[in-house]
Structures are given as C-alpha cells and as structure tokens.
Amino acid sequence: MQRFPVSSGEGPLDSDRSREPAGTATATINEQGIVTGWSDSARRLLGYATSEVIGLPAARLLADAGTGTPTTRRIPSGQERWNGTVALRHRDGHRLDVELLAHHWTPTGEGAKWLVVSPVPGRPRTPWSEPMEQWAFTQSPCRTAIFDTDLRLLRANARMERALSLPEAAMRGLRLPDIAPDPASEETERRMRLALETGESQRVDAFVHRAGTGGEQGWQTSLTPLRGPDGRVRGVCLAAHDRAGAERARQQTSLPTEADALIGTSLNSARTAQELCDVTVPRLADFMAVDLLDPPPSGNEPYSDPVAEPVTMCRTAVRSVLEGSPESPVGVGGTTVYPALSPPAECLAAGRGAVHATNDPVIARWVARDPGAAWIREHGVHSVMTVPLRSGGTTVGLAVLGRHQRPEPFGPEDLRLMERLTTRAAVSMRDARRHSRERTNTMALQRSLLPQSLPVQSALEIASRYLPASTESGVGGDWFDVIPLSGARVALVVGDVVGHGMRAAATMGRLRTAVRTLADVDLPPDELLTHLDDLIIHLSADEAGPEGAGDAAGGIGTTCLYVVYDPVSRCCTIARAGHPPPAVVSPEGAVYLLDVPAGPPLGLGGLPFESVETELPEGSILTLYTDGLLQIRDHDVDDALDSMFAALARPAATLETVCDRVLTGLLTHRPEDDVALLVARTRVLHGDRVAVWELPPDPSLVALARRRTTDQLTAWGLDEAAFVTELMVSELVTNAIRYGRPPIQLRLIHENSTLICEVSDSSSTAPHLRRARTFDEGGRGLLLIAQLAERWGTRHAPVGKTIWAEQSLAGYCGTP
Structure with missing residues (x-):
C-alpha cells in the first residue's frame, strides 16, 4: 500500500x-x-x-x-x-x-x-461561454449536422457545408434525402429515425454520395440522439469522419519515418531515385518520375538559370499505379528535355517545389508547347507537383508527380512532405556521387601502385589478375608483385592491407615499395617479413602521433606471402605473415597446398616468422592469391578451396586460361573483397647454362679462373663478351682470395640475354664501393665492376656471401 x-x-x-x-x-x-x-x-x-x-x-x-x-x-x-x-x-x-x-x-x-x-486556487480560469460552444461546433474537424425530431436539418458546420456543396441557409429545414437524393441518404435517414425511437446511437458507412464522384466518399458516420434536461430525445447529431482522409493523414505521418529506412539503402543514385518513387507511389501520388541532371553538378553551386534555355535531364526512375508506367514518354535511362518557362524548368531555377492544377495557365502552356507533356492530358491528370532534389545548396535533379486516380488535388501538406522526401534522397545521391568520385580516385591510385607490366625474367612464366571489391566500402589494399633477384632468381609477393579506400591503397603502395627495397638487399623471406613487420609498427606509431591520438591502425593486420624461386636449384623458399598458403599443381596434375608456417599478421611485433624450402619440378604451377578469392557468398572456405583445386587441376594451354578458370569457378558475382591472383609456372636453368668452379685461395689461380671463363663463353658462343667478363672475374676472384675466406666458388649463369658472374666465399664481410684517391694502390676493383656491369651487389647466405655482377648480352653473338 x-x-x-x-x-x-x-x-x-x-x-x-x-x-x-x-x-x-x-x-x-x-x-x-x-x-x-x-x-x-x-x-x-x-x-x-x-x-x-x-x-x-x-x-x-x-x-x-x-x-x-x-x-x-x-x-x-x-x-x-x-x-x-x-x-x-x-x-x-x-x-x-x-x-x-x-x-x-x-x-x-x-x-x-x-x-x-x-x-492553484484563485488563479483566473477561462470561463465556458456560448461563443466557445459555437466555435467548437463550427470549427470541428468532423462533418457535423443537427437534425430535429422531424429529421429536418437545423445546423451544419463548415465542413458539412463543403461535403454537401451547399450553405447551411440553403439546407436548413430540409431532410437529408432532399439535400442529397440518393440511396445512401435514404439509409442514413432510416438510421436517424431508429436513433430517435430507441435512444441509441447508430452507425453507417456513408451518409451521402458526393455529386459527380459516382462513388462513396468512405465516410464513417455516427448518429447520436440528443437529450434535453428532462431526458427526452430532442434531435439527432450526425458526425462524419473521412476514413480515406484519416488513412491519408496516417500515411503522411508515418511516411517520413518509413522513408528514412527505405530511401538511400545503397550508394547508388539510380537505386535511390527508384526507392524514392516506390515510397511515394501510390501513397502520395498516382505517377512519379525522377530526372537527374547529366552531368551532375560539381561543388556546392546551385543550378543556374535553366529558364533561359531548355533543360536536358536523364530519366532515372519512374513509378505509376498503372501497369507499365504509360505516363512516362521515355523509359528509364532516356533523355528528358524540359522547355524554358515550363514548370519543371522554373522549379529548378527557383530551387523550390510547386503545385499546379492542370487548368492553370502555366500547365496549359507547357502541354501546348511540349509533346513530352502530353501525358498530362492523355491520362486525365488533374494535379501536378514538381519538387527539386536539393542538398547542401546543390540541385541534383527533379521529381515530377501527378494525380489522376484519386480525386483530391495536391495540397501544401503534400508539398512539404515531398520536399522532405526529396531532400532525403538528394543527400543520399550526393553521398553516392562523392563515394563514386572517391572510389574512382582510389582505384586510379590502386592501379597506379600495382605493377603496370610484369618484368622480363626466365625463371617463371607468369600471369596475374586483380579485381577490386564491388561493395560500398570501396577498393581495398590487395597487391601482388614480381621482383627479379640476383642469380636468375625471382621473388613473388602477394599481400592484403586491412581496410578499404584511399588510406588502404596508399598503405599498400608504401608496403610494396618497402618490399621491393628489402628484396633488393637479397634478404631471406623470413628476415624480409621481420623487417616489414618493424616498418609497419613504426609507420603506425608515426600516424598515431606523440599522444597516441588518431588512427594508428594503418597497416596493422596486413598479411603477406613472400616466395623466392631459384631456377638453377629448383628450390622454392617461402614465408608468410598470416596469409593463405600457396597452391601447387605438379606436372602430373596433382593439386596441393604447401605446408608453410602461418606466422602472425604484420604490425603485431615480437613474434617470429619461419621460412620453408621445397623443391619444385620443372613445369609446376605455383598459385598465390588473397583471401578475397575464397570468401564466396554462401560457401565456406573448404568449398572454395575445392572449387579452386578443381579449376587448377584442369589442363590449360596458357596461364591466362588458368587465371580465367579460377576466377570463373569461384566468383559468380563481383567480389565483396579485393582479389589478387598470381599464377607462375616454373622453369629450370639446366647444366648447359650454368658453370661452377671451386677455387683454392691462391692468387696465382686468378689467371686459371680467367681462362676457364673464356673457354666457357666460347662454348656458349659469347666470345664478344669475353674481355669484359674476364675483367670482372679477375677483380672478384682477387678480392675473394685477398679479403675472403675459403672455400671460394666461381659461377657463371647464362640466362637468355644476361650473363651473371658470381664469386662466393665463407666470409660475411661485404665490400663497399668507394672512390680511390690518386695515390691509392687499390680500391678501384669494385668501381670498375660497377662501370662494366648493369647491376651488381652482395647476397648473404647463412655462411658467407656472394658478390655478383650482371651484364647484358643484347647484340652479342650467341644470345637467344
């Protein structure tokens, strides 16, 4: 209690x-x-x-x-x-x-x-008075009339006068069938008499048919007996509510809320325009068309002076209560031209909507001058509304609405509601166009950062594909790369940056550049991923700033797969950072995934990466991909892998066909995430293209090394390259004997139009290029090699190092 x-x-x-x-x-x-x-x-x-x-x-x-x-x-x-x-x-x-x-x-x-x-006692209150009672009757939202015991009209309020199209003075003293002679009036009078006799209220669906409509108005009518102080029934009060009007009012009240959920569900202007039509017809209009300016306006400048000349627009969406939308003279995607001074052109110029009856002079002039406006006359349209689609001071299009089925014309409430709906649609279209521009710029950046062409090399035959995401989140940061390395080796890279949009694309470009830089140092795959992991950590810390504010996640969570293939040894060294493992197709057609330790995604720090080595037979197909390829709608990863294996197992004449089959077999729609696919078939440099000699650490044997080099070049038909090659071999072998440690090895590799000279020793000390001074006795060997070779460098191994130099054989005899 x-x-x-x-x-x-x-x-x-x-x-x-x-x-x-x-x-x-x-x-x-x-x-x-x-x-x-x-x-x-x-x-x-x-x-x-x-x-x-x-x-x-x-x-x-x-x-x-x-x-x-x-x-x-x-x-x-x-x-x-x-x-x-x-x-x-x-x-x-x-x-x-x-x-x-x-x-x-x-x-x-x-x-x-x-x-x-x-x-509060004593506070003055508004007294009840006879004028207030009179106001309540005359201004009631119901159609109200009072009949005496003879069922003759005594009073009628303003709404009843409009409903019956007669003033009260003309109806006073008449029975309802006299005022509106039709069966509905007879039935209503019978029910009024019943209310008088029984003293109980009655209800009827329609008390009268309105002249010229040919149908019921949908009035819900109550007949209430009126009692005097003595309790006797002295008359009947008829009160009619417009059910259709109440339903329309309910729809207009609920329509904005529904429209917020139904308009702008995607970043697509055409779809948004159709959603606007679908929300509006038939609840507010019998016909509606949405035309957008083509090309769309740029910036926030309002649409200027369309009255001076015809306005050309693109019909983007239509909707009608009639099947096939016959009111629209052009189909979706067609061109609509509005003459100068026509209501649509004036609506665009003024930047505000307008409502017209079809007998207005401006509508009559439009219909007379424009064949495209004949639909107004042909379909009996009696009310037209034009509303611009505006957002942020920019007009992006126009909505044209008509009524020809429902009898009531458009009113101010309809115009205000439609302006709210078109603004909602215009905001979504503006966002869609901004997103489209951003997506276009991002795709341009993404493609500029990806390889424009694959480098010429003899170790692998390569084909690739890149498909940007089709989702509204935008283009992601997937990438691939093919990097020639020393010793005729080739590095294959596939990576996936977390996120979408311009930021992800820019991060991808930075990481691709970093990978190329680290690959140029000839780091092993696991060490390269470790350095890349450190780089992402530093980049993220720099973006966060000293206070740790901002978005510090750029690059964190990136996955990467790095593969190095040596065509001489057929050895494939692989390391991955959270990326899917590569698939291999053997020359016999067997398909399997290489067992490579997963490693953590990049940017987490403190966790090691491991590399594995495997020997691939000549003609093996190595497939690298990003996870967007396996994220198939309504399928799990195992099903996607089965589909990929099936596509790879089918014999194909070219790797281009292999790529097409993989994408066709797995993607039945535009991918929801970026897809990068890199397919490579292994080649082998056989013994007839490679010469190797073990050299004792004796300076007198430098001449022997030069002689063997000359003999090998003669066997390869490269006599013209002998002089330059002898100089490089002499300098490299001399340095290895003088500054390195045994064993010392000389290797020559004839790779198509390139000759590679390598000298290895067990010392880890790397030489450095420097400019010798005038009176220095040494220090000119590497400078000479740098002048003679196209590329040279140092490659470290677990034990020792290799100094290598490449020279082009283009134009020499014996070159392929």
Missing part, C-alpha cells in the same frame, strides 16, 4: 518536469513517501520553500499530521492513478482542502515515483 498525503506544485522542480501548465502546483514523491520535487506554484500554494520540503516525509504536510487523527490516505497497491480531496496545512498554520490528482510513473532511467498535481 502506498501512503499518499501530499499535494504538489507547478514550475521547474527537477529533471523530471522542466515545464508545467500555468496555474498548476506540482510535486514528486518517491516510493518511500519522501518529497523529491517541489515547484514554485506549490510554494505559493502552501508557503513552503523548496529547501524546506525536499527530503521530508510528505505526510508532514497533512493538516492532521501529529494530532493522532488517522487521516492519511492510502492508495491500494497496483493503482496507477488517484484523485480526491486532501486536507493540508499551510506554512502559516491554516488548513487548506485541496483537490489532488496523483500519477504513478517511472521516468526513463529512474525509479518509480508519484507525480502529484493540483490547480
């Missing part, structure tokens, strides 16, 4: 009630009976200041509090509202009998409490 003893007051009392009706004292009381809110009007009513009441038991305000008289009221449990008279004690001691109304309620996020209100 709730003890309820206190009245309350008006004004701002706490966060529960910031405003209250004038002349109302308000207070709040919690479940324990403690006053928690006290308004200024309550203070005027009982004389207590807020500080004197808040926190005190409400029972202390009772007139009989402390007298032992049990006058405290109790409200039964579960009752949500109570009203009655309570005797309260004013602060100066006198007794007040106050009418109270109490509500039990629970504000959002707070506990239950009682809200107690009371009118």
Whole structure:
C-alpha cells in the first residue's frame, strides 16, 4: 500500500518536469513517501520553500499530521492513478482542502515515483461561454449536422457545408434525402429515425454520395440522439469522419519515418531515385518520375538559370499505379528535355517545389508547347507537383508527380512532405556521387601502385589478375608483385592491407615499395617479413602521433606471402605473415597446398616468422592469391578451396586460361573483397647454362679462373663478351682470395640475354664501393665492376656471401 498525503506544485522542480501548465502546483514523491520535487506554484500554494520540503516525509504536510487523527490516505497497491480531496496545512498554520490528482510513473532511467498535481486556487480560469460552444461546433474537424425530431436539418458546420456543396441557409429545414437524393441518404435517414425511437446511437458507412464522384466518399458516420434536461430525445447529431482522409493523414505521418529506412539503402543514385518513387507511389501520388541532371553538378553551386534555355535531364526512375508506367514518354535511362518557362524548368531555377492544377495557365502552356507533356492530358491528370532534389545548396535533379486516380488535388501538406522526401534522397545521391568520385580516385591510385607490366625474367612464366571489391566500402589494399633477384632468381609477393579506400591503397603502395627495397638487399623471406613487420609498427606509431591520438591502425593486420624461386636449384623458399598458403599443381596434375608456417599478421611485433624450402619440378604451377578469392557468398572456405583445386587441376594451354578458370569457378558475382591472383609456372636453368668452379685461395689461380671463363663463353658462343667478363672475374676472384675466406666458388649463369658472374666465399664481410684517391694502390676493383656491369651487389647466405655482377648480352653473338 502506498501512503499518499501530499499535494504538489507547478514550475521547474527537477529533471523530471522542466515545464508545467500555468496555474498548476506540482510535486514528486518517491516510493518511500519522501518529497523529491517541489515547484514554485506549490510554494505559493502552501508557503513552503523548496529547501524546506525536499527530503521530508510528505505526510508532514497533512493538516492532521501529529494530532493522532488517522487521516492519511492510502492508495491500494497496483493503482496507477488517484484523485480526491486532501486536507493540508499551510506554512502559516491554516488548513487548506485541496483537490489532488496523483500519477504513478517511472521516468526513463529512474525509479518509480508519484507525480502529484493540483490547480492553484484563485488563479483566473477561462470561463465556458456560448461563443466557445459555437466555435467548437463550427470549427470541428468532423462533418457535423443537427437534425430535429422531424429529421429536418437545423445546423451544419463548415465542413458539412463543403461535403454537401451547399450553405447551411440553403439546407436548413430540409431532410437529408432532399439535400442529397440518393440511396445512401435514404439509409442514413432510416438510421436517424431508429436513433430517435430507441435512444441509441447508430452507425453507417456513408451518409451521402458526393455529386459527380459516382462513388462513396468512405465516410464513417455516427448518429447520436440528443437529450434535453428532462431526458427526452430532442434531435439527432450526425458526425462524419473521412476514413480515406484519416488513412491519408496516417500515411503522411508515418511516411517520413518509413522513408528514412527505405530511401538511400545503397550508394547508388539510380537505386535511390527508384526507392524514392516506390515510397511515394501510390501513397502520395498516382505517377512519379525522377530526372537527374547529366552531368551532375560539381561543388556546392546551385543550378543556374535553366529558364533561359531548355533543360536536358536523364530519366532515372519512374513509378505509376498503372501497369507499365504509360505516363512516362521515355523509359528509364532516356533523355528528358524540359522547355524554358515550363514548370519543371522554373522549379529548378527557383530551387523550390510547386503545385499546379492542370487548368492553370502555366500547365496549359507547357502541354501546348511540349509533346513530352502530353501525358498530362492523355491520362486525365488533374494535379501536378514538381519538387527539386536539393542538398547542401546543390540541385541534383527533379521529381515530377501527378494525380489522376484519386480525386483530391495536391495540397501544401503534400508539398512539404515531398520536399522532405526529396531532400532525403538528394543527400543520399550526393553521398553516392562523392563515394563514386572517391572510389574512382582510389582505384586510379590502386592501379597506379600495382605493377603496370610484369618484368622480363626466365625463371617463371607468369600471369596475374586483380579485381577490386564491388561493395560500398570501396577498393581495398590487395597487391601482388614480381621482383627479379640476383642469380636468375625471382621473388613473388602477394599481400592484403586491412581496410578499404584511399588510406588502404596508399598503405599498400608504401608496403610494396618497402618490399621491393628489402628484396633488393637479397634478404631471406623470413628476415624480409621481420623487417616489414618493424616498418609497419613504426609507420603506425608515426600516424598515431606523440599522444597516441588518431588512427594508428594503418597497416596493422596486413598479411603477406613472400616466395623466392631459384631456377638453377629448383628450390622454392617461402614465408608468410598470416596469409593463405600457396597452391601447387605438379606436372602430373596433382593439386596441393604447401605446408608453410602461418606466422602472425604484420604490425603485431615480437613474434617470429619461419621460412620453408621445397623443391619444385620443372613445369609446376605455383598459385598465390588473397583471401578475397575464397570468401564466396554462401560457401565456406573448404568449398572454395575445392572449387579452386578443381579449376587448377584442369589442363590449360596458357596461364591466362588458368587465371580465367579460377576466377570463373569461384566468383559468380563481383567480389565483396579485393582479389589478387598470381599464377607462375616454373622453369629450370639446366647444366648447359650454368658453370661452377671451386677455387683454392691462391692468387696465382686468378689467371686459371680467367681462362676457364673464356673457354666457357666460347662454348656458349659469347666470345664478344669475353674481355669484359674476364675483367670482372679477375677483380672478384682477387678480392675473394685477398679479403675472403675459403672455400671460394666461381659461377657463371647464362640466362637468355644476361650473363651473371658470381664469386662466393665463407666470409660475411661485404665490400663497399668507394672512390680511390690518386695515390691509392687499390680500391678501384669494385668501381670498375660497377662501370662494366648493369647491376651488381652482395647476397648473404647463412655462411658467407656472394658478390655478383650482371651484364647484358643484347647484340652479342650467341644470345637467344
């Protein structure tokens, strides 16, 4: 049981009630009976200041509090509202009998409490008067009429006059069938007589047919007997509600909320335009067309002066209550031309909508001048509305609406509602166009950062594919690369940057450049990924700034697969950082995944990467890909792998065919994530293209090394390259004997149009190119090699190093 003893007051009392009706004292009381809110009007009513009441038991305000008289009221449990008279004690001691109304309620996020209100005594109230009664009758939203006991009309309000198309003076004293002779009037009068005889209210669906409509208005009509002071029935009140109008009002009230959920579901202007039409027809119009400016405006400049010349637009969406939308003279995708001074052109110029009846001179002039406006006359359109699609001061298009099925014309409420809907659509279209521009720029950046052509090399036959994501999130950061290395080796790289958009593409470009730089140092795959991991950590820290603010996740979570293939040894060295392993197709047609330790994604730091080596037979197909290829809608990864294996297992004449089969077999739609695919068939440099000699650490054997080199070049038909090659071999072998440690090895590789000379020793000390001074006896060997070779460098091994130099054989005899 709730003890309820206190009245309350008006004004701002706490966060529960910031405003209250004038002349109302308000207070709040919690479940324990403690006053928690006290308004200024309550203070005027009982004389207590807020500080004197808040926190005190409400029972202390009772007139009989402390007298032992049990006058405290109790409200039964579960009752949500109570009203009655309570005797309260004013602060100066006198007794007040106050009418109270109490509500039990629970504000959002707070506990239950009682809200107690009371009118302040002595405050002037608006008296009830006969004029107010008259106003209520004449201004009622219902169509109302009063009939006497002879069922003759006594009074009719303004809405009833409009419904019957007659003034009250012309109808007074007439029966309803006399006013509107039709069966509905007869039935209504019969029900009115029944109300007079029984004293009970009656209902009918329609009390009259409106002249010229040929159908019922959908009025829901109540017939109420009117009783005098003696209880006798003295007449009948007819009150009619327009069901269709109420339904339209309900739809107009709910339409904006529904439109917010239905318009702009995708970043596609054409789809948004069609969604706008679908929301509007048939709830607001019988026909609607949306035309967009083509090309779309740029910037925030308003559309300028379309009145001076015809306006050309693209019809983007249509909707009609008639099948096939016959009102539209052109189909979706066609061109619409609005003449100067036509309502659509003026609507675009003014930047605001307009409503016209078809008998307006401006509409008549438009129909007469423009064959494209013949639909207005041909389909009996009686009301036309034009509304621009505007957002942020920019007009992107125009909506043209018509009514020919429903009888009522467009009104100001319809125009305001349509302007709200078109603004919603225009905002979505503006976002779509901005997204489209950003996507185009991102794709341009992405493609500029990807390899424009694959490098010429003899170790692998290569084909590739790249498909950008089709989702609204935009292009991602997937990439691939083919990097020639020393010793005729080739590195294959596939990576996937987390995220989408310009940022992901830019990060991809930085990482691809970093991989190429690290590959140029000839790092092993696992060491290369370690350095790349450190680089991403530093980049992310730089982006975060000294305070750690901002988006520091750029590049973190990137996956990468790095493969090095040596065509001389047929050895393939692989390491991966969170990336899917490569697939291999053996020359016999068997398909399998290479077992490579996964490694963590890049940017996490502190975790090692491992590389594995495997020997691949000549003609093996190595397939590298990003995870977008396996993310097939409605399929799991195992099904996707089975589909990929099946595509790879089919014999194909070229690797281009292999790529096409893989994409066709796995992707039945545009991918939701970027897809990078790199397919390589292994080649082998056989012994007839490679010469290797072990050399003792004896300076006198340098001449022997030169002679063997000359003999090998003669066997290869490269006599013209002998002089330059002898010089390089002489310098490299001399340096290895003088500064390195045995064993020393000389290797020559004839790779198509390139001759590679390599000298290896077990010392890890690498030479450095420097410019020798005038009187220096040494230091010119590497400078000479740098001048003679196209490329040269140092490659470290687990034990020792290799100094290598490449020279082009283009134009030499014996070159392929």
